[in-house]
Amino acid sequence: MAVFKRLSSSFPVSLLISFCAVIALSTASFRVEFAPPEIMALCEKSINHTFCLNFLNSTAGIPAADLLGAGEITLNASLHEAQDTRNYVKTLVGQTTIDPKQKQSYETCLDNYDVAIGAISEAKASLLSGDYETANIEISAAQTDSDTCNDEVKGAAAAAAELVERNDYLFNVLDVALVITNKLAG
DSSP states (O other): OHHHHHHHTSHHHHHHHHHHHHHHHHHSOOOOOOOHHHHHHHHTTSSSHHHHHHHHHHSTTSTTSOHHHHHHHHHHHHHHHHHHHHHHHHHHHTOSSSOHHHHHHHHHHHHHHHHHHHHHHHHHHHHHHTOHHHHHHHHHHHHHHHHHHHHHHTTSOHHHHHHHHHHHHHHHHHHHHHHHHHHHHO
16 A cells, blocks of 8 residues: 555656556547537528438437538438439339329439439549538539429429428438538538
């Protein structure tokens, strides 16, 4: 016990412990996580603040991610949504009971989603390579595609109501991605 007391009160041991702590802290890999104030500040720049807050707080992996990670997760979610919606639209096009004008609207949406999926994939590649300007351009293009689909089907049959909801959801997820990439671009 006497040895411990003597070592713990000695200056060289305290200095050694402090030095080791500084080395450990300086070599540690820190990850800046989204805290509620950062999420709030980010979502203030989005079109739909409530959607942004809900999305960032509830999407798996985002609350513990850094900004780049949150952007990647958001683009992955938007890509999944675009692919799922494209499949839904493809089902609508295949229905034999819809009128020809409605079918044409769905075919236009199908084309829009083909383009949107490509744009989202390009946005993700650009994001990961640090080319945030190109990521922003591709995200905006995909938003335009979902919005164009909405213009095609609004006021149409009941099946179109679900498509409008899907288009709106994708547009809002892409808006979150756009806010993130804008923040990354500085």
